[in-house]
Amino acid sequence: MKTFVTAGAPHLPAPVRVRRVMAEVLLALLPGVAVHVWIFGFGILVQLALATGAALAVEAVALRFRGVPRGPFPGDLSAVVTAVLFVLCIGPLSPWWISALGMLAALGLAKHAHGGLGANLFNPAMVGYAVVLLAFPRLVSQWPAATADLPTAAHAIFEHVANASWDTLASATPLDALRQLAAQGRQSVEIHNDALFQRSQPAAWTAIATAYLLGGLYLLWRRIVSWQAPLGVIGGCVLLTLPFWLFDAELHASPLRHLGHGGLLLAAWFVATDPVSGCTSPRGRLIFGLGVAALTLAIRRWGNHPDGVAFAVLLMNAAAPLIDRVTRPRIYGHAARGNDAHD
Amino acid sequence: MSPHRISGGLVLAAPPRVSAAGAIRACPLPSRLYLSLIEGNGRALHCRVVPGQRVRRGEALAHASDALGTILPAPISGCIVAIEDRTIAHASGLSAPTLVLDADGADGADEAATLTPLPGWTGETALTLRRRLAEAGIVGLGGAGYETAEKLARRVDTLILNGAECEPYIGCDEALLRERAADVVMGSAVLAQIAGAANVILALEDRMHDAAAAVRAELHRFPALRVALVPTVYPQGGERQLIEVLCGCEVPSGDWPVAIGVVVQNVATAAAAWRAVAHGEALTTRIVSLAGRGIVAPGVFDVRIGTTIEALVAAGGGYTPDAARLVLGGPLMGLSLPHDQIALTRTSNAILVLAEDEVRRSAPEVPCIRCGDCADACPVRLQPQELLRLLRNGDEAGAGALGLADCIECGCCAYVCPSQIPLVDWYRSGKTALATVAAERRRADHARERFLERNQRLAREQADKVARVAARRDALVQEQAAIAGTQDVGAAAPAAVADGATAEVTIADTPAASAPPMDKSAVLAAIARGKAKRAGRENAPLAGIPAADSSDPPPRKDEP
Numbered sequence: 001m002k003t004f005v006t007a008g009a010p011h012l013p014a015p016v017r018v019r020r021v022m023a024e025v026l027l028a029l030l031p032g033v034a035v036h037v038w039i040f041g042f043g044i045l046v047q048l049a050l051a052t053g054a055a056l057a058v059e060a061v062a063l064r065f066r067g068v069p070r071g072p073f074p075g076d077l078s079a080v081v082t083a084v085l086f087v088l089c090i091g092p093l094s095p096w097w098i099s100a101l102g103m104l105a106a107l108g109l110a111k112h113a114h115g116g117l118g119a120n121l122f123n124p125a126m127v128g129y130a131v132v133l134l135a136f137p138r139l140v141s142q143w144p145a146a147t148a149d150l151p152t153a154a155h156a157i158f159e160h161v162a163n164a165s166w167d168t169l170a171s172a173t174p175l176d177a178l179r180q181l182a183a184q185g186r187q188s189v190e191i192h193n194d195a196l197f198q199r200s201q202p203a204a205w206t207a208i209a210t211a212y213l214l215g216g217l218y219l220l221w222r223r224i225v226s227w228q229a230p231l232g233v234i235g236g237c238v239l240l241t242l243p244f245w246l247f248d249a250e251l252h253a254s255p256l257r258h259l260g261h262g263g264l265l266l267a268a269w270f271v272a273t274d275p276v277s278g279c280t281s282p283r284g285r286l287i288f289g290l291g292v293a294a295l296t297l298a299i300r301r302w303g304n305h306p307d308g309v310a311f312a313v314l315l316m317n318a319a320a321p322l323i324d325r326v327t328r329p330r331i332y333g334h335a336a337r338g339n340d341a342h343d
Numbered sequence: 344m345s346p347h348r349i350s351g352g353l354v355l356a357a358p359p360r361v362s363a364a365g366a367i368r369a370c371p372l373p374s375r376l377y378l379s380l381i382e383g384n385g386r387a388l389h390c391r392v393v394p395g396q397r398v399r400r401g402e403a404l405a406h407a408s409d410a411l412g413t414i415l416p417a418p419i420s421g422c423i424v425a426i427e428d429r430t431i432a433h434a435s436g437l438s439a440p441t442l443v444l445d446a447d448g449a450d451g452a453d454e455a456a457t458l459t460p461l462p463g464w465t466g467e468t469a470l471t472l473r474r475r476l477a478e479a480g481i482v483g484l485g486g487a488g489y490e491t492a493e494k495l496a497r498r499v500d501t502l503i504l505n506g507a508e509c510e511p512y513i514g515c516d517e518a519l520l521r522e523r524a525a526d527v528v529m530g531s532a533v534l535a536q537i538a539g540a541a542n543v544i545l546a547l548e549d550r551m552h553d554a555a556a557a558v559r560a561e562l563h564r565f566p567a568l569r570v571a572l573v574p575t576v577y578p579q580g581g582e583r584q585l586i587e588v589l590c591g592c593e594v595p596s597g598d599w600p601v602a603i604g605v606v607v608q609n610v611a612t613a614a615a616a617w618r619a620v621a622h623g624e625a626l627t628t629r630i631v632s633l634a635g636r637g638i639v640a641p642g643v644f645d646v647r648i649g650t651t652i653e654a655l656v657a658a659g660g661g662y663t664p665d666a667a668r669l670v671l672g673g674p675l676m677g678l679s680l681p682h683d684q685i686a687l688t689r690t691s692n693a694i695l696v697l698a699e700d701e702v703r704r705s706a707p708e709v710p711c712i713r714c715g716d717c718a719d720a721c722p723v724r725l726q727p728q729e730l731l732r733l734l735r736n737g738d739e740a741g742a743g744a745l746g747l748a749d750c751i752e753c754g755c756c757a758y759v760c761p762s763q764i765p766l767v768d769w770y771r772s773g774k775t776a777l778a779t780v781a782a783e784r785r786r787a788d789h790a791r792e793r794f795l796e797r798n799q800r801l802a803r804e805q806a807d808k809v810a811r812v813a814a815r816r817d818a819l820v821q822e823q824a825a826i827a828g829t830q831d832v833g834a835a836a837p838a839a840v841a842d843g844a845t846a847e848v849t850i851a852d853t854p855a856a857s858a859p860p861m862d863k864s865a866v867l868a869a870i871a872r873g874k875a876k877r878a879g880r881e882n883a884p885l886a887g888i889p890a891a892d893s894s895d896p897p898p899r900k901d902e903p
Contacts, residue, residue, distance in 0.1 A: 001653065002662060004669040006436075006679040008765045010758040011670055011695070013703045018712060018761045076709060118710035226719070280715035280728060331746040332350070332583065332723040333596035
């Protein structure tokens, strides 16, 4: 008689593990980071090191306070993904404590205070970014006008002082420039030729957005993300801006400019697809994406911030449980709306 | 190719199925067989033998509780040496009373036919054929083990023969179709006649080319049979999923396929039905897949029912050194077994012995990240991540409202889960909890109903009693008035006695408490009435309530 150790079904090895999901996401973010370095210099690498270190430290402390054995958790790489997404949102020459503060809000407040991995209502990276953006709007929105080498970047990050020379180093984002110029009543062609707009490196931003798109397509190909949320964001943006642009291209920015100049593509592929804080039903994901696009455009048009992606995502995070509830698919063998009758 | 598709499901990059190459091999006859009196589905059998009794192959050892009493045939000629508790294939490792049958060697292949063949089966009634299935011990060989005669009791429009293996590694049905296609085709004809089905569909996976060719070569025997190829998507071979794909309709939640006029039978069941009807053979063998890298020479075996797994593995050349897990069934739904002394039953379709590198390593569970992969894979379109959240919070009722009972436990969700959460285990325990709650509620409802009805009955009786006493008082007053009027004492008593014969039970047992003053004749009349009433009760204890009280419910035996 031969004895065996018993275990529950299924008996086949898992095709994908959480750690691999996170690793694939990090891999998909690489092109974006690379283009970022190429255009804005090494600041982002310093920020990445800072934010990752802070993220892991906050995570370790939070797990200790929660009494969770440290076993698999710091190894699941989700904190690193949060750190990278946060860094990609802030200006690369922001002071060093911005990263620490952002990670404290992201992992301490948004993630572990809600119960840790899988239990957070809001996307941690977006919470972190929203906190620093609201608290220090000027400090986190400064982008170098030229490529910064490592010593320059480190100097700027660690010995950041609001002096006069800083303003010559920094520039606005294209959306910022657009906003300022549009407020002055400029028209599309004028804006495009304006020095302020040119100095904001619109082409560079488009390049970064394209890198995000590439990374996103990689995730889609690897089946790490499903197509609904990205299509919702991108399709929603095009649907909402195309008619205005066709109606009067002088007054309204083109869909491509909306997609290329801000954080929409990053949000579409890496934030709206966050499984924890997003929707899980296929139709829900589509609606989630559409909502992110609509709210972002609304904030860009009427809000006080040049780019509202983070706020749009957070608002949709709050709506996600409701969306999931109303978009539950019909269960096999139930009448058309039978499963809703139970609610 | 069918135009319909199931939701979700898995396209599994499975190892090549063992049956793709090998023919059906015979497993050597064991000297001792074990037949559990509790079947894999949890239903108990009624034992019909005693230790020391000699049995012939095909003779009834036990029978099930279905209407026709489907038997458990003796798989081999021999002697019942004991009835003892042995481990059965059960998730909790339970033991059950098991018949131990020692072979006497008087068993040959020619002895398999123990029933009279029915060559003129096309002229037989459905009941005769169903009786034959019951006396041959035919149960569903696909896994659920439902008595075939019982399952075919209702007439249906569509009969589906399920030849789509549910899980990778399992190859018994494919091997059967390849080598014994004629039995399957003719068995389909028998089952179709019993069920009165006009549409008969044989479903095969689209990768079973040899099996499809073998079946098509035999189709001339039963031209009404339609062969349908379905995509190889797990769990395409599940009953409800197969119906969805072939008919484009869904079995209503909580109902059986017969509700929509469909019945699904495994192809091996059809073949066994044909052997029983045309050759008079009882179900004493079945085809079992033996697979996995933990086996030296895996293959498909013709096995006598009751053979131990150990004997089957020996027929497959034994274990390889890295054999790590023993599974009854497939790799997704199969049951992990503690040892190989467990016997194969009529529903055992596969034994897997997985090697260390094929099996899922036990890893610490990571929290659910709500990735929704489970929801995408669920063939029933449930939201497994929501069910898990509710069950973890102890909210079985909430999970029930989200369709927990509709879960078919196929394991797709648990397979794809990147956090390695044993989702199906959660659903099983949730279902058990729901069933317990439902049973308790039924009992409580019943008790409450009885209590309320009893209270109503007592109140009604009390009201009747008061009314009767009042009526009697009035009657007595009138009577006395009449007596006082005529002064004829002698005439009253017989009249009262005569009256008592019809009015006996309208009088309560305690008439005197509030009665007006009575004279001697009234007392005599009351005594006479009481006697008549007792006599009436003894003669007709259940008919005690005459026409005057006929609106009352009949008296209950538990009355105080």
